[in-house]
Amino acid sequence: METPIIFADNIHKRFISGVHALRGASLSVSQGEVVVIIGPSGSGKSTLLRMFNMLETPDSGTLIIDEMNLTTPHFNPNKLRSEVGMVFQQFNLFPHKNTMDNVTLAIRLVRKMSKGQAEDTAKILLEKVGLGDKLAAYPSHLSGGQQQRVAIARALAMKPKIMLFDEPTSALDPEMIGEVLDVMRNLAADGMTMVVVTHEMGFAREAADRIVFMDEGIIIEENAPREFFNNPAHERLKQFLNQLL
Amino acid sequence: METGGKIRTAMQGSLSSRLLGNILFALVIIGVGTLIFASSRRIEYVWRWERVPDYIISSVRENFNARANGILISDGDAVYIIKSDGKKELVSEKAKLLMSEGSQVLVGDLVAVNKSLRLGPLTKGLLITLEISFFSIIIAVFIGIITGLMRISPVYVFRKLALTYVEIVRGTPLLVQIFILYFFFGKIFNMGQFASGVAALAIFTGAYIAEIVRAGIQSVHKGQTEAARSLGLNYIQTMQHIILPQALRRTLPPMAGQFISLIKDSSLVSVIAITDLTKAGREVISATFSTFEVWFTVAAMYLILTSSMSYLISRFELHMAKAD
Ligand SMILES: Nc1ncnc2c1ncn2[C@@H]1O[C@H](COP(=O)(O)OP(=O)(O)OP(=O)(O)O)[C@@H](O)[C@H]1O
Ligand SMILES: [Mg+2]
Numbered sequence: 001m002e003t004p005i006i007f008a009d010n011i012h013k014r015f016i017s018g019v020h021a022l023r024g025a026s027l028s029v030s031q032g033e034v035v036v037i038i039g040p041s042g043s044g045k046s047t048l049l050r051m052f053n054m055l056e057t058p059d060s061g062t063l064i065i066d067e068m069n070l071t072t073p074h075f076n077p078n079k080l081r082s083e084v085g086m087v088f089q090q091f092n093l094f095p096h097k098n099t100m101d102n103v104t105l106a107i108r109l110v111r112k113m114s115k116g117q118a119e120d121t122a123k124i125l126l127e128k129v130g131l132g133d134k135l136a137a138y139p140s141h142l143s144g145g146q147q148q149r150v151a152i153a154r155a156l157a158m159k160p161k162i163m164l165f166d167e168p169t170s171a172l173d174p175e176m177i178g179e180v181l182d183v184m185r186n187l188a189a190d191g192m193t194m195v196v197v198t199h200e201m202g203f204a205r206e207a208a209d210r211i212v213f214m215d216e217g218i219i220i221e222e223n224a225p226r227e228f229f230n231n232p233a234h235e236r237l238k239q240f241l242n243q244l245l
Numbered sequence: 246m247e248t249g250g251k252i253r254t255a256m257q258g259s260l261s262s263r264l265l266g267n268i269l270f271a272l273v274i275i276g277v278g279t280l281i282f283a284s285s286r287r288i289e290y291v292w293r294w295e296r297v298p299d300y301i302i303s304s305v306r307e308n309f310n311a312r313a314n315g316i317l318i319s320d321g322d323a324v325y326i327i328k329s330d331g332k333k334e335l336v337s338e339k340a341k342l343l344m345s346e347g348s349q350v351l352v353g354d355l356v357a358v359n360k361s362l363r364l365g366p367l368t369k370g371l372l373i374t375l376e377i378s379f380f381s382i383i384i385a386v387f388i389g390i391i392t393g394l395m396r397i398s399p400v401y402v403f404r405k406l407a408l409t410y411v412e413i414v415r416g417t418p419l420l421v422q423i424f425i426l427y428f429f430f431g432k433i434f435n436m437g438q439f440a441s442g443v444a445a446l447a448i449f450t451g452a453y454i455a456e457i458v459r460a461g462i463q464s465v466h467k468g469q470t471e472a473a474r475s476l477g478l479n480y481i482q483t484m485q486h487i488i489l490p491q492a493l494r495r496t497l498p499p500m501a502g503q504f505i506s507l508i509k510d511s512s513l514v515s516v517i518a519i520t521d522l523t524k525a526g527r528e529v530i531s532a533t534f535s536t537f538e539v540w541f542t543v544a545a546m547y548l549i550l551t552s553s554m555s556y557l558i559s560r561f562e563l564h565m566a567k568a569d
Contacts, residue, residue: 053475082477092472096490105486106476151472158476 003067004028005162005193006052011061013047013217021047022058023217029162034194036204039214040240045197048214049164052195053077053084066161082110085155089167091147093139093154099126100135103154111158118157125153129183145176152183163187165196201244205229213237290537297538300365300529309337309357311350319346324357326350367539370525371546377443377521378508378550384447385507386500389454394484396459407455414452420513422449427517442514450507457499461492494565501558505551512547522546 006029013022021044029035037045050056051063054070054077063070068080093102103122107113113121126132129149139147148168155163165184169177181203188194188207198204204211205225212222215236221228232238311317313334315326324336340357350356364372395407414422426448427441436444465488473483515524526543530536 055471055475077474078477078479081475084475086472086475088468088472090466090468092466092468094469094472094487096494106473106478109482109486110477154476 002030005031005066006195007062007064008048008051009062011048011051011058011063013044013051013056013059021217022051024061025214025218027212027219027222029193029195031161032191032193033209034188034192034196034207036208036211037195037197037214038199038201038204038211038240043214044217045214046166049166049195049197052162052164053081053086055086078110082106082158083161085158085160085163087148087151087155087163087165087168089170091139091144091151091171093147093151095139098136098138099131099142099150102139102150103157106154107157121157122153125156126150128186129153130179143176144172145179148172148176148180149183152180152187156187162193162195165194165198167197167199169198169200199244201229213240215240285537292538293533293535294538296533296535297542298365300367300539300542302365302368303363305361305363307337307340307359307361308355309340309359311336311352311354311356314351315349317342317344317346317348317350317356319357326356366525366529367522367542367546370520370522371550373520373525374508374511374522374547375550377439377446377511377514377519378504380443381446381450381507381511382504384443385450385454385503388447388451389458390489392451392455393458393462396455397462399480411452411455414449419445419449419510420516423513423517438514438517438519442511442517442519446507446511446514449510450503453503453506454500457496457503458492461496462488464495465491497558497562497565501555504558505554508550508554509547 006027008025008027011022011025012020014020023044025044025048027035027048037049039045047056051058051070052065054075058071061071065080066083069075070077070080094105097105100119100122103125104113104115104118107118107121108115123132123135126135129152131146131149131153134142134146134150139150142150152163152168168184169180172180177200181200184194184196184203185207196203196208208225210222211225211228212219213228213232213234213236214220221232221234221237223231229241232241309324311326313326313328315328315334317336318325318327319342322339324340324342326334326336328334337357337359340359342357344350344354344356392407392410395403396411398404398407423442423445426445427436427438430436430444431438431441469487469491470483473487478486511521512523515521515527518524520528522543526539530539533539
């Protein structure tokens with residue numbers, strides 16, 4: 001088997017508040033794989049996902065991403081972050097910048113791309129997420145679904161090797177969930193490596209290569225979608241799936 | 246019932262309450278004014294308002310007499326006399342002829358005048374106040390942003406240094422700070438009155454601006470930093486392009502308040518012999534004894550400065566709001 005692009009082993013994280021959010025979580029993701037993480041609230045899904053671009057750092061365990069060992073002392077996170085895109089529940093667009101500038105900012109500052117080149121890149125990506133006509137709009141003038149699509153384009157502009165999604169549709173009105181999931185499905189079909197925390201079981205079933213179930217800071221079950229839904233092994237997962245129905 | 250209520254609130258919200266309010270306001274002002282005026286009649290004081298304009302701006306007339314016999318000429322600005330030996334004698338670089346060009350003049354004749362406007366002492370003081378305030382505000386904003394950033398820096402020693410500075414400045418009176426800056430630091434760093442005054446005001450205001458900046462930065466949602474950092478921006482880029490632009494916009498109203506305070510507080514530098522508006526006022530009074538008129542005028546001049554400042558800031562805020 002080829003080396004996974006994300007290799008997390010026995011990760012522990014205890015917050016200053018005392019909450020023991022991760023208690024030995026392990027997860028490997030191969031290049032091009034789409035992994036969906038599900039689990040009850042507070043089970044540590046976000047904490048684990050945020051480890052993958054060092055918005056959180058592990059207390060102990062091994063974490064190797066794209067051959068970079070993140071647990072090396074004084075590891076500089078900026079190199080990693082420019083290769084790992086992240087999409088947040090609350091979009092987190094920059095409100096003082098229009099759509100175009102939101103997308104071009106990082107490629108100009110971090111990739112040192114020229115303005116013209118950056119804008120060409122942005123146009124192509126915004127076209128791809130269906131917002132080619134919103135280049136000059138400020139976030140406050142966009143719907144939630146549109147904002148999230150800009151946020152995806154913004155992350156993609158960096159040409160990341162991995163895309164992380166933390167409940168990308170949870171803050172959206174129901175009628176806008178579809179448009180964001182469509183963009184994500186296209187991305188998955190294009191072969192992007194994706195780790196997605198979501199409650200959208202439909203998306204998980206169709207788009208995921210593998211679904212993992214997290215509970216109390218560890219991953220207790222993982223499987224291909226069909227097996228995962230049809231033959232859950234652990235009692236906790238059975239309960240969780242029953243609650244969803 | 247409901248309609249009645251609606252009509253009443255509509256009326257309160259519009260014409261009647263406002264008109265009534267304005268009438269009451271005028272009455273109160275007139276009443277208080279009359280009271281003060283009546284009381285002031287009982288003290289012996291000769292009001293000389295007619296002199297006040299001269300303290301603000303005065304017109305001076307300069308007379309020029311001929312210093313030679315000859316023929317008067319002018320090239321528009323300068324005035325000359327052509328003497329009998331053909332040599333030109335300058336009367337004035339800039340003056341208006343009182344006689345027609347070509348007239349024969351004798352020594353001692355009044356031939357030209359120059360009327361010019363001269364800034365009165367109060368206006369000169371106002372300009373000094375403006376100058377001090379201008380430099381102090383610029384330096385204070387600079388100090389404030391740096392210190393504000395230090396207050397939330399991940400580096401402990403920066404936080405500690407910034408906090409100590411803020412605490413010292415906010416815990417001591419400005420007047421004492423001005424004295425210390427002028428008499429102690431002014432001496433050891435060889436700073437004059439003006440520099441000491443500007444430094445004192447900038448250091449004082451900088452501490453308050455630092456707290457405003459800190460609060461502004463902390464009011465920007467954590468998600469903004471996370472989004473910027475997750476795109477690979479470093480700490481400085483995140484601050485410069487994402488956090489500060491949003492934070493500073495929010496700090497504009499409280500900062501404007503600090504600028505206005507600074508303009509008013511600048512009157513304290515008159516204690517170290519800077520001839521600002523306040524000191525100019527005192528000087529005019531000691532020469533003329535027009536105590537009341539001068540202080541009222543000085544107050545009005547400060548009010549013009551501070552209200553211009555509010556106006557500028559509100560225009561700027563409007564401009565910023567349009568940018569979204
Ligand atoms: N910065 C933090 N400081 C302290 N505790 C935290 C912090 N972030 C998360 N936690 C705690 O860690 C635990 C796991 O949080 P996490 O956000 O990873 O859960 P989650 O599975 O994403 O839940 P949800 O579905 O509600 O998003 C929770 O108990 C949470 O309160
Ligand atoms: Mg979460």
